[in-house]
Amino acid sequence: MHTISPAGRRLGVAGAITGIGLALALVIPSGANAASVVSQGDGRLIDTTLLTTDALDSVASLGGAKAVNTDGSDAVTSDTPLDPTALSALSIPINGVNLFGDNGIIQLGGVGQYAQANGDGSSVAFSGAVSQASSLAGIGTDVTPSNIGSPAPGSNAEITVGDPATDPASLDVQWGLLAASAKQTADGTQSGSYTLEAKQIQVGGTVLTGALAPIDTALKTVLGVAGTLGVNVADPIAGGTVTITMDDLLAAAGVSSINDLPAGTDLVQYVPIAVAAKVTQVVNDTLSTLSTDASNLGLVGLPLSTALTTAKATITPLLSGMTTSLVAPLSTALTAAVQLRVNEQTHAADGSFTETALQVGLGPNGSLGQVNLANATVGPNGGLEAVPVINAASAGIAGGALAVGLAIAAAVMAARRRNAAAPAAAN
Template sequence: MHTTSPAGRRIGIAGTVTGIGLALALVIPSGANAAPVVSQANGRLIDTTLLSTDALDSIASLGGAKAVNSDGTDAVTSNTPLDPTALSSLDLPIQGVNLFGNQGIIQLGGVGQFAQANGDGSSVAFSGAVTQASSLAGIGTDVTPSNIGSPAPGSNAEVKIGNPATDPATIDVQWGLLAASAKQTVDGTQTGSYTAEAKTIQVGGTVLSPALAAIDGPLKTLLGVANGLGVDVDDPIAGDTVTVTMDDILAVAGVSSINDLPAGTDLVQYVPQAVANKIKEMVNDTLTSVSTAASGLGLVGLPLSTALTTAKAAINPLLSALSTNVVAPLSTALTAVAQLKVNVQTHHTDGSFTETALQVGLGPDGSLGQVNLANATVGPNGGLVAVPVVNSASAGIAGGALAAGLAIVCATVLARRRNALVQTARN
């Protein structure tokens, strides 16, 4: 005869309650471990140690484009261009020069800020040159641009530090493209992409000018003779600065693309050698042009050939000494002035991820300040399990998961009861 004792009933009830409790624990994340929202993102063009995050956020457009999806329904999109008046009003002097504004160290052009938080737990953020939005973030070209400051035509940003006539080292970089994006997929994978294309990098300062002057002396004498014979050749190093390109920088780095550099690479480390290489290239090209012209003049060109020999005897040792007279001291002086780190990737302790296209450090190791340009942050994303049960859509999501959990529990309880009945019948 089969009987069910009160103790047996208590065990069955306790097992059922325990099973439901476990199911609820799996369906409803604990406050300690779950991200507070389904998805979130922030495209912020400017972030700087010179201002706290709260101070930046207090100025609407400087807080960036923020998107937060808290209920798992439609995608939340934020498109927040910079406000020119907000940026120019920032009083952030570095050694007596304002950081932003029309006469500031950093000028910004056609740039935008964008963020999108999706109901499936994914998100994307973008900031920088709006022309890059489609390729970097895949969000089309509807990012609204703003025009801040007065960079050179076609530039999206310009970083200009120092006075070539008075400072040991100066650098003026015009960025044709500067942008970053970050993505977090439904499964939680976080990735970043960036573009940092420098159109020109102009370098000067009192460390460089003596070497330029020493070479330019005999070169000017040679070009004077050439001009007297009707040969018009420009002086390539007239002035106190040298301009290099991104290709020159990459050649020193030994890579074909800026995307081949490791994350967080400081481009400044390659600038001194690129400058020395450029000086050699320009001077040697000039000497070759004069030699070709002298050969074409026949006997008339004999004085020019003689002047060329004299010039080479004076110039070639100076070119050979560039490693000592330019590269080493310029490297020391430049790194004390600025750092230009590209593709800076930061995984934060709260689970968010930031891709920064360009991190500008001011002073030795950024001791005077740090400015991150073109930042994109995603996460922490809780995904669908973070959906609060507050409306029909989210209730369906959470309820479906709960129903599945309860079904598993019920099947387990029924299986245990069936086994108990079989065992009783055998006894």
């Protein structure tokens, strides 16, 4: 008579239990998988230390565009333009000046917020000037712009700090482009891209006017002589403000593209250098023009030539000494008022990655507040491993495995009963 040994019975039961355990493992996600999602992205134009995340999220458009793929299905897309009503309703005063809204420190133009979470574990997020969406987020990305309108022709944002007539330093920057994107591929690789382009940077303040005063006095004298001879040339530094371009700023930084700057670079450090270079250029160009005009006048131009010689004797050393008279004090005044850090990249402890195009700090080291403009966050992405198995397809597979496991267990138990009963029948 054939019997099943105790070891064999244990093996059979263990195999059945293993089958059941496997089925249950397929049906019940692990704690790690239950806590993660397949992919996620968040495009948020405004993030600020002056408001809590909950306060921002309480207003739909200020909460950004969030996309979360929880089950590995088709791509989940969120396209949330910034609501101008919500933005203008924010009352956040900084030294008596509102942060947003009409005449605010930060004004925003036609911008968008976008995120897409894909079923393969990849995701992308974008915020900023919608014209840059395809190049930063990917070809075919269609982002809806807000209807806020541009604060200045062709601009997407404007940042104004200080009064040029009364404050030590003032800065007015009109951004033609301001956008950022973040991507996470299916294999977990995270990367960010950004673009910034200042259409115009206007610098003023009492530090600047004080440094320009002796230069302008000498220049006005020679311009006055030129005027008596019928030569009318404009004073390039009249008004006490200096306007520089993005190219001027990049030249001061020693790079050809803003993307060549290290992540987290504060652009404000290059503004005084660019201002000094611009003043030197326009003043020398004016003196050169006057010299040409004096030569063209012949003998009539002798008074102008004499005035030019006197003016240059005063102006040339003043221009050469601007590193001390202008750059150093203007740098101190500007950086105490505002910081403009570009390409801020943050890898959070939870596995998410954020690309920020422009981080605006107000006050010394951002002590009065910080505003991140054009933010894009991806992750943490669990990938396909985070796909919940309780869905039609996986439940069927798991259910089949469970049925097989239970059938095996039943067969083993029946065999044990038959084997136990056989000796009793024989007796």
